[in-house]
Amino acid sequence: MTREIHGTVADGFEAxxxxxxxxxxxEQADYEGQLCAYVHGRRVVDLWVGGEADALYGVYSSTKGAAHLVVALLVQDGTLELDRKVTYYWPEFAAEGKGQLTLRELIAHRAGVVGTDTGFSRQELADDRQIAERLADQRPFWRPGTAFGYHGMVIGALTGEVVRRATGRTLQEVYEERVRAPYGLDFFLGLPAAHExxxxxxxxxxxxxxxRALLDAVPGGPHTLASIAFNRHTAEPTDLEALPNDPLVRAKGPASVGGVASARGLAGLYAAAISEREGKAPLLKEDTAAEFGQMHSVGYDLVSxxxxxxxxxxxxxxxVYHPFLGAGTFGHAGAGGSQAFADPRSGLAYGYTRRRFAFPGGPAPENDRLAAAVHRAALSG
Structure with missing residues (x-):
């Protein structure tokens, strides 16, 4: 079955x-997805299949890229300092031996509080303030700063609480004011009712x-670190696939997993971060982009x-994903299949999203070939 490819590519990006x-x-007959890319602030790829050009999708952990762009901006401003202890901003976080952790270590997934002993309710997972309050009292699952593991469901709440304490504004509010609204990005942390x-x-x-046989063969258990990190150890385990379908999650936009975006929004975010757009200077200075893209936690992830x-x-x-990209490339993928990143060396900003949750979770496998094709065209342009 032939399905129509909508959209445009710039000269040199026909491949x-x-x-x-x-x-x-x-792909399966019901495939629906979008691909977008910018090079040095100019949109060069804008393609989609199914749906509409401006359709919005749940992007799961690609949300973390938007959240931490806010943190990068506040560090760049001097509002936050990476090597200050988290407790300088958030004193209650010192409970249970977490008092020596720095903001740098927290953002690099080294805090050891990937979840709570008893898990979160659906309502709590949608509300970063409630997540942060619970985690402040949680004993770490490893000694903070000594190892790292993916804080998949909670990192946005942790860093978001630091942002709130330092600015008096939620991370979502700062994002809306400084990033999304000025660029008109279709990437929301809290979807307005008008866009539903x-x-x-x-x-x-x-x-x-x-x-399915491969999925069934994956070892697991109700009390493993991974189960705790993805809130699967509760009486009502979190259904990750269905998370964006919850109106409460979409409305509140929890900064770890609750973003709603198009591929245009994903790519546009990273284009704004590293390139001049619409007469506006890049959001990040070169030194800031380099520091936030610099590897801080590398090796064996205790959660994954x-x-x-x-x-x-x-x-x-x-x-982790695309070794053909330039050193210092930074971004974030999402469990449903989305992928987004900025490669400052080539000026490339990439965004991809799809409707059906991809096997096996994480960035969909097709990103390997699509990102490689975009990168080749960017380098030869």
Whole structure:
């Protein structure tokens, strides 16, 4: 079945459209997704299949990129200092031996409070203030600062509480005022009711029989660190696939997983971070982008039990996912399949999202070929 590819590519990026078309032809019949890219602030790829050009999707952990762009801006301003203790801003965080942790270590997933012993309710997971209050009293699952593990459901609440204490504003409010609204980005941390009709319900993963067998073979248990980190150890385990479909999550926009965006919004965020756009200087100075993209936690991740690399709040995208990208590339992928990043060396800003939750979770496998095609075209332009 041939499905129509909508949108445009700039001269020199025709191969990206061909690669996208080839991938779509291989996908399930109900595939719906978007691909967008900027180079040095100019949009060069804007493609989609299914839905509308301005459709919005749940982007899961790609939300963390928007959240930590706010933190980077506040560090750049001098409002936050990376090597101050978290307790300088948030005294209650000192409970249970967490008092020596610095903001730098917190953002690099080294705090050891990936969840709580008893888990979070649905209402708590939608509210960063409630998450932060619970975590302030939580005993760490490892000695803070000595190791790292992905704080997948809570890192935005932790850093968001520091932002709130330092500025008197929520992270979501600062993001709206300084990032989203000035650039008109279709990337929301808290979806306004007026934009609800644009949201496309996330469809659950549809694995093949072979893929289902692989999923069933993954070892796990109700009390593992991974279960705690993804709130699977409670009486009502979190259904990660369905998370964006909860209106409360969309409305509150928790800064770890609650973002709603298009590929245009994802790519536009990173283009604004590193490039001049619409007469505006890049949001991040070169030194700030370099520091936040610099790898801080590299090696064995205690939660994912795999090799991972994190900068400050961002994933080190070139190390973990796409080794063809430039050193210092920073971004964040999402469990449903989304991917977004900035490669300051090539000037590339990339965004991809899809409607159906991708196997096996994390950035969808097609990002490897799509990002490579965009990068090749960017370098040859």
């Amino acid at each position: 990206v459209r061909e690669e996208f078309s080839a991938f779509v032809a291989e 009709p644009r949201f496309r319900t996330t469809l659950p993963m549809a694995p093949t029989a072979e893929q 039990r795999a090799h991972r690399a994190y900068g400050l709040g961002f994933q080190a995208t070139a190390d």
